[in-house]
């Protein structure tokens with residue numbers, strides 16, 4: 195059913211709602227929470243200037259009591275996150291598949307609030323942990339709230355919800371000493387994984403650079419589970435949901451990630467905030483893979499199994515709309531921290547499949563809000579409020595905001611004229627899809643869930659050599675931190691079922707031998723004898739050999755762009771002023787930004803007598819937080835070549851395969867680095883320019899940057 199979702203209307207509605215609760219305190223008297231004007235906020239009430247404080251001081255007691263209760267429990271998982279407001283706009287309506295009101299007309303806009311997160315770390319942990327990223331979108335539709343609660347990886351570790359607490363206990367810091375924070379590289383995680391072959395596909399993604407996004411703005415989002423679309427004729431189609439970032443999918447490398455964690459643990463949060471403040475509004479396209487119900491059993495995997503993707507080669511992704519994030523929150527706690535997502539918040543036209551992981555989630559998310567936000571009234575918190583009216587007979591509870599009038603809070607009733615009344619389906623009432631279910635009540639899993647290696651192989655085989663090498667290195671790092679040798683060996687056995695060479699390369703780094711017969715103690719966490727032997731982990735060959743969409747480097751849809759990238763311009767007194775100004779304006783034209791990094795704060799003096807203000811020093815920043823580095827000429831070479839911070843800055847940029855550009859005296863500085871011998875050695879990631887030839891240099895530098903990194907610099911394992 196089409197709704198009046200004309201652009202602007204909903205945004206206004208939602209903002210009006212939020213405004214009711216907004217206060218900024220400007221030009222206002224300081225008051226207590228009861229509205230009493232405060233005359234002295236600097237001294238507590240005492241019996242004499244040097245005497246004891248008095249219990250009577252209601253102002254002090256109110257202030258301290260409120261402060262004592264300022265924290266709420268952090269999320270059990272996804273505690274560390276960052277959010278922004280924006281809108282979703284339909285570009286290609288699909289009424290033939292879904293009757294969801296917000297997907298019906300071209301140009302229809304729906305306000306959204308989106309939150310990105312890591313999974314394992316606490317609220318204060320680093321953004322750059324090797325981890326899955328949460329990708330949640332709250333759509334404030336005219337038919338009620340629709341929440342997309344997905345990840346940046348399209349599959350999950352486990353197939354059944356009942357294993358989720360085990361998985362999370364295993365990856366969280368170990369309980370005896372609460373170490374390590376926000377890291378999977380420890381014994382309990384790999385102990386669990388090595389006993390859960392169903393995790394293998396997810397582990398391939400987690401060990402790839404997908405778990406180290408360059409930015410929230412440069413990662414994909416996936417619904418993971420198969421959902422249903424229901425149309426006006428009550429016909430069902432299975433659907434997989436995808437968010438595709440406008441800037442392409444890009445990552446940092448592991449050494450860089452670890453250094454960013456020290457230099458700027460808020461790297462992703464800052465990046466999202468600054469991009470929006472600067473008007474570089476992050477954007478994604480929403481795509482769908484639609485599968486007719488009749489094709490449910492047509493694939494070599496089970497559509498209900500959340501450890502499987504539907505390769506884009508088998509079912510193409512159709513783009514139906516775009517999301518733009520254009521407004522930062524006013525208050526982190528009120529919005530980003532208190533937002534409550536739930537995969538069970540759906541609108542008519544969207545329904546669930548029987549994926550057993552999804553089914554468990556449908557219980558968990560309301561339950562968790564009760565302890566986190568403390569009340570069944572969490573839907574009344576401004577960020578969670580529906581823009582469509584809410585009328586029902588639910589009453590009272592902690593912190594109830596709504597004042598329900600009248601004496602009727604039950605149904606059926608005659609005293610209230612039978613209100614609020616149920617909506618017919620034709621009037622937008624939600625009715626679950628009437629799927630036929632005729633089965634025995636069992637604790638079991640379908641045999642079609644037993645392929646644990648087929649798609650892990652597909653993923654590994656679809657990676658470029660660089661990406662494969664990064665997976666090997668990640669596994670060497672993670673298993674290298676595991677202290678129990680038996681766990682390492684068991685994992686090598688699992689890896690050997692994905693790819694023999696992969697297992698051997700990892701084993702080489704650990705100085706271990708890949709077991710000839712992999713240990714297969716469990717499947718679905720159950721020993722083989724309890725499974726009757728027919729559910730051994732299997733490897734079902736994929737019907738396609740490789741999928742370019744699975745590789746970030748080979749993905750043909752990624753457009754070369756440097757939009758919103760940050761370039762460090764290395765400077766010192768005497769610098770070629772014109773060269774700096776020219777590269778800055780060339781970058782701005784491409785939507786990118788150049789920042790001046792120098793040995794000191796304040797300004798650097800240019801060779802033509804001008805001054806350039808310094809953005810960062812080699813102490814306050816590092817090349818790991820930039821996408822590329824440029825060195826103009828003109829300055830005193832010794833000043834930088836003898837500054838070890840400046841030299842580390844350059845060698846890190848080289849090590850992380852970044853594009854490094856230099857002109858004139860800048861080239862001399864490169865000659866003083868540890869990678870001097872590579873400068874003229876066919877390293878296309880080092881772009882050199884002649885003195886004064888600024889335009890030609892800028893063009894070459896920008897072209898090289900658009901490829902993100904010069905991966906060929908890395909030695910193949």
Ligand code: HDE
Pocket residue numbers: 269270271272275309310311327328329330343344345350354355356358416417418419533534535551552554555558559560562563
């Ligand atoms: Fe979640 N998950 N999850 N999850 N999840 C939560 O809800 C849970 C799963 C995801 O930005 C919690 O409000 C169970 C898969 C995101 O606020 C909690 C299971 C996927 C977020 C919870 C899963 C997700 C959460 C913690 C297995 C990808 C952050 C706080 C059955 C499709 C949302 C909260 C935000 C948060 C439970 C598995 C995504 C405890 C029981 C699979 C993005 O309810």
